[in-house]
Amino acid sequence: MNPFSALTPIVLLGLTPLVLMLVISFHRSHRLAVVISLVGMALPLALLAGTATSAAPPLAPLLIIDGYALFYIGLLSTATMVVVVLSYGFLERVPGNREEFYLLLTLATFGCAVLTASNHFISFFLGLEILSVSLYGLVAYLRTTRTALESGIKYLILAAASAAFLLFGMALIYADLGTMDFTAMTSVLAAKTREPSVLLLGGFGMVIIGAGFKLAVVPFHMWAPDVYQGAPTPVTAYLTTVSKGAMVALLLRYGQYGGLLDYDSVASVLAVIAVLSMFLGNLLALLQDNLKRLLAYSSIAHLGYLLVAVIAASREGSHAVTFYLVAYFITSLGIFGIITALSDERKEADEISDYRGLFWRRPWVSGALSLMLFSLAGIPLTAGFVGKFYVLTAGVLSDLWALVILLVVSSVIGLYYYLRIIITMYLSAPEDPSSPLSATRRFSLPEGLVLAGLTVLLIWFGIYPAPLLSAIQAAVGSLA
Amino acid sequence: MLTEALTTSALLFVIGTFGVLVRRNAIIMFLCIELQLNAVNLALVAFSRYVGVEGQVFVFFVMTVAAAEAAVGLAIIISIFRHYRTVNVDNFNLLKW
Amino acid sequence: MSDAYLPILLIFGVSALNAVFMVALSHILNPRRPTPQKAMPYESGMIPLGDTRARFSVKFYLVAISFIVFDLEAVFLIPWAVEMRALGWSGFVAASIFVAVLTAGLVYEWKKGGLDWD
Numbered sequence: 001m002n003p004f005s006a007l008t009p010i011v012l013l014g015l016t017p018l019v020l021m022l023v024i025s026f027h028r029s030h031r032l033a034v035v036i037s038l039v040g041m042a043l044p045l046a047l048l049a050g051t052a053t054s055a056a057p058p059l060a061p062l063l064i065i066d067g068y069a070l071f072y073i074g075l076l077s078t079a080t081m082v083v084v085v086l087s088y089g090f091l092e093r094v095p096g097n098r099e100e101f102y103l104l105l106t107l108a109t110f111g112c113a114v115l116t117a118s119n120h121f122i123s124f125f126l127g128l129e130i131l132s133v134s135l136y137g138l139v140a141y142l143r144t145t146r147t148a149l150e151s152g153i154k155y156l157i158l159a160a161a162s163a164a165f166l167l168f169g170m171a172l173i174y175a176d177l178g179t180m181d182f183t184a185m186t187s188v189l190a191a192k193t194r195e196p197s198v199l200l201l202g203g204f205g206m207v208i209i210g211a212g213f214k215l216a217v218v219p220f221h222m223w224a225p226d227v228y229q230g231a232p233t234p235v236t237a238y239l240t241t242v243s244k245g246a247m248v249a250l251l252l253r254y255g256q257y258g259g260l261l262d263y264d265s266v267a268s269v270l271a272v273i274a275v276l277s278m279f280l281g282n283l284l285a286l287l288q289d290n291l292k293r294l295l296a297y298s299s300i301a302h303l304g305y306l307l308v309a310v311i312a313a314s315r316e317g318s319h320a321v322t323f324y325l326v327a328y329f330i331t332s333l334g335i336f337g338i339i340t341a342l343s344d345e346r347k348e349a350d351e352i353s354d355y356r357g358l359f360w361r362r363p364w365v366s367g368a369l370s371l372m373l374f375s376l377a378g379i380p381l382t383a384g385f386v387g388k389f390y391v392l393t394a395g396v397l398s399d400l401w402a403l404v405i406l407l408v409v410s411s412v413i414g415l416y417y418y419l420r421i422i423i424t425m426y427l428s429a430p431e432d433p434s435s436p437l438s439a440t441r442r443f444s445l446p447e448g449l450v451l452a453g454l455t456v457l458l459i460w461f462g463i464y465p466a467p468l469l470s471a472i473q474a475a476v477g478s479l480a
Numbered sequence: 481m482l483t484e485a486l487t488t489s490a491l492l493f494v495i496g497t498f499g500v501l502v503r504r505n506a507i508i509m510f511l512c513i514e515l516q517l518n519a520v521n522l523a524l525v526a527f528s529r530y531v532g533v534e535g536q537v538f539v540f541f542v543m544t545v546a547a548a549e550a551a552v553g554l555a556i557i558i559s560i561f562r563h564y565r566t567v568n569v570d571n572f573n574l575l576k577w
Numbered sequence: 578m579s580d581a582y583l584p585i586l587l588i589f590g591v592s593a594l595n596a597v598f599m600v601a602l603s604h605i606l607n608p609r610r611p612t613p614q615k616a617m618p619y620e621s622g623m624i625p626l627g628d629t630r631a632r633f634s635v636k637f638y639l640v641a642i643s644f645i646v647f648d649l650e651a652v653f654l655i656p657w658a659v660e661m662r663a664l665g666w667s668g669f670v671a672a673s674i675f676v677a678v679l680t681a682g683l684v685y686e687w688k689k690g691g692l693d694w695d
Contacts, residue, residue, distance in 0.1 A: 018681050025688035122534075122541055129545045136552045143559040150572040152556050157509050157569075160549055161500050164516035167542065168493055171520050171535075175527040180534045230574075540652050547649040551642045558638065 006065045009044035009073055010113050016040025017107040024099045033099040037084050037106050041077040048074045061181050064119040067478030072116040072249040079241050080109040082333045085450045086340045087234040093345045101141055108134035112246035121170045121180035132159045139231040151230025158223045166210025172203030189259040204266055214247040218276040221300045228296035237336030240299050241329045252321050257479050261313040270311050277304030278410040285417050292350045302328055308407055309391040312398040320394040322472045324387035331384055334372040334454040344441040352421055357429030366425045368455045375458055377418040378411055383461035485526030492519035506557050506567040517546045639691055650679055
């Protein structure tokens with residue numbers, strides 16, 4: 001098989017921002033930019049359906065395009081399409097150039113695709129930086145509002161510093177193992193001719209700092225609440241799903257199948273990170289009044305749950321991680337989508353108090369939002385429950401009893417603040433009839449369709465997860 | 481020779497890290513990050529003398545990425561300066577750090 | 578061997594000490610009565626005009642950034658140029674793709690007005 005045809009999905013993803021850039025130079029049109037980015041994300045998806053069956057060879061040395069990478073690329077570009085649809089309504093009500101937003105968004109997704117398919121430190125670093133640099137622009141996109149600029153500079157400085165740590169870790173690992181190629185590295189690690197040196201463990205530690213920052217797990221989470229709150233809501237949706245998903249894909253591939261988790265010290269560091277993330281995330285979420293901030297902390301906790309399945313380091317564990325991630329994608333995109341779609345020119349609907357009495361004004365919307373929150377809390381009949389169930393099963397099968405018990409305990413804490421939002425929606429509307437109601441914007445047709453689709457998927461995967469699970473099993477099965 | 485290069489690199493990296501943590505001027509913080517990146521470059525070149533050419537190739541990529549990061553980063557810092565007339569990060573207090 | 582260089586080392590040492598000693602001595606002994614005229618920057622006897630830390634127009638920033646980005650891309654072209662014959666046509670195609678992507682960026686910057694001074 002010609003290796004270049006295997007590369008086609010990634011090449012198409014890379015061409016999208018390029019085409020968009022040239023089109024913007026000659027003809028500015030918001031609709032056209034949306035259409036180009038949707039087509040650019042959908043084309044690789046259509047191709048994926050064709051290539052998923054044929055076993056693609058690894059493209060030595062930089063990229064490896066196997067079923068696993070293709071599955072994740074498909075997931076990430078689908079999520080990007082949802083974000084594109086949500087961004088349209090959002091950007092229509094802000095001043096300034098809108099088209100560049102999609103340029104940065106598609107570029108970031110290209111970076112994510114490189115990240116998930118990377119087989120070498122160079123492609124790992126390049127993918128990560130293409131993602132990060134585009135995100136700096138996206139987070140600070142509304143450059144006339146102070147909160148966006150503030151969160152932009154926070155993200156910029158912290159992300160750049162964490163990338164430097166990641167890079168130093170890579171240099172140390174390179175010095176110890178003598179290679180930057182993941183395949184070669186795996187075989188050196190598997191040989192286990194000697195005890196891991198200080199250099200190697202230090203390198204792993206610093207790479208974990210870099211990866212942990214992107215995942216926003218404790219103690220590398222400080223940026224998350226501020227950036228989530230300050231960034232435009234579609235960007236927040238992107239940050240919490242696509243940007244984290246790409247890193248999880250990489251962590252899963254090399255943590256488990258690269259033999260990284262065979263080292264007890266690496267596994268125990270990850271376990272500590274997981275426990276801290278679950279508890280700190282859930283406890284701090286209790287104190288929040290801003291919905292975006294609350295979801296930032298909830299996202300920290302969810303990545304903690306996810307890490308438990310990563311630490312399980314089993315086939316069930318990797319199925320659980322992927323399933324959980326898909327459920328988390330659907331739920332997060334849905335919630336941030338509803339926040340975006342309810343906001344209007346006057347105010348962003350990001351305070352919990354904005355949702356008071358929403359049920360009496362918008363029963364369908366508040367019903368969908370309740371379902372999404374139930375899914376985050378892990379209530380049965382939602383995709384979130386099935387995901388959490390698989391994570392717990394994976395933990396139990398690998399005898400991680402302490403982690404499993406802590407996961408259950410912290411989920412119970414989490415239940416409280418999800419229910420608090422839901423109860424707010426069913427309270428009666430604010431007493432003062434003259435105060436303008438917030439969160440009243442009508443949805444546009446594409447927004448409504450996307451949000452309805454996400455809700456349907458949420459229930460579908462919650463009741464009948466078998467098709468998704470078998471797709472995941474096929475994808476993960478293509479790993480070594 | 482490797483030890484000297486590594487020590488210098490580690491030293492530069494630590495100086496950079498401290499700079500990011502201690503300084504409050506956004507541009508200086510950014511400079512310190514560049515210092516960190518260049519410390520890594522030094523280490524990579526030193527290693528690649530013993531291990532293979534990959535390290536030097538990587539340095540090319542790190543340099544270009546650093547330039548891209550500087551371009552976008554400085555653009556954000558300039559936008560900030562236009563709004564706040566300062567680049568001291570202690571003044572950015574709308575969001576809790 | 579090393580003995581032969583000892584006098585040179587001594588000369589270096591003595592001259593360095595001498596220089597430090599003289600500067601330090603004048604610093605310790607001289608009377609210091611600064612006046613505004615004395616503290617003024619020396620500009621060939623002219624009265625200095627304005628602040629020496631003049632602000633540059635932000636336009637320079639745009640030029641500088643474009644320069645950094647396009648300049649550093651040469652980093653990738655030079656290795657190709659050095660090994661051009663060995664890399665053959667596939668190397669040429671790869672370099673052309675790279676330059677084409679850069680050109681797209683340039684076109685965008687041009688159309689956006691990033692190259693206009695006014």
